[in-house]
Amino acid sequence: MNLQGIVAVSGKPGLWKALSQNKTGFILESLDAHKTKLVANLSTAKLAALDEITVFGYDDDIKLTDVFAKMKTAANVPDAKADGKKLRDFFKEVAPDHDEEKVYASDMKKIVSWFHILKDLPFFNEEPATEAPAAEEAAPAADGTKPAVAVKKTVATTAPKAVTKQPAPKATAKPKATAKPRRAE
Template sequence: MNLKGIVSVTGKPGLYKVIGQNKSGFILETLDEARNKLLINPNTRIAALTEITIFGLEDDIRLRDIFEKMGARAKELPVPEPKADNKALKDYFEKISPDHDKDRVYVSDIKKIVSWYGILSSLPLWEEKEEAPEAEQDEDGTE
């Protein structure tokens, strides 16, 4: 799964792909069929999905890892709708990520994760491999 360039914008529903940046802000494209483009000013808070974590009992859990677990178990454990009953969402998330901090991960967070999974799972980027970080090289070209 390649989440590079996929962001969430505070105050706006859905997910967006960063397609550019200029002095006025970021140029984003919606991930839906319409592929609308919008300009977000630099003061608007955006969060890259690659950087988002949720509270865990031991360590924070990367959103990417949760998405992978959801995808791997989708056949045996169907993903509920984001508007499902709060108890159903909590029960589902407990099965997907039993080591999350139940006191600090709210139902609204779970709804957002389930909603984002629904958007991402239908896109080709779900099948793409994440680009490996390039190893730093010395001046002579060796690592």
């Protein structure tokens, strides 16, 4: 599944696709039928890229993409409005080593609702853009020395990686008074 560029915005329901970036934030489009546009200002909105979200686990955190992959193969995914016990049982099936004390029912409802939004979209079933293929390790030269190995190149992404704090705008100088105040005599 290719979740690159799909974000959740704090305070806004649903999921959003990052279309482009401007100097103040990101231009987003909702994934629902309305295709609402939104300019998310980085100084006020918090964005979370779905391909970087993890779920608390006992040993290691579980990637959200792994949870979605198991949800795709699950027999029946409950509705997001199901009770907490039903969601907990479902999460024990798709993420058996999630930390039950740290993963709340509200988190599970949000993940299930995101799954229901994404499951019918075409990019949900396609593979993510992969990095450039790594160079094969070359065979040793005839004299027994190993040749230099090429450096692995990575592909730049356009998805928001993290919310960074923008520098504060420069303060403007106050206008000077045109007339000097009179001194009392």
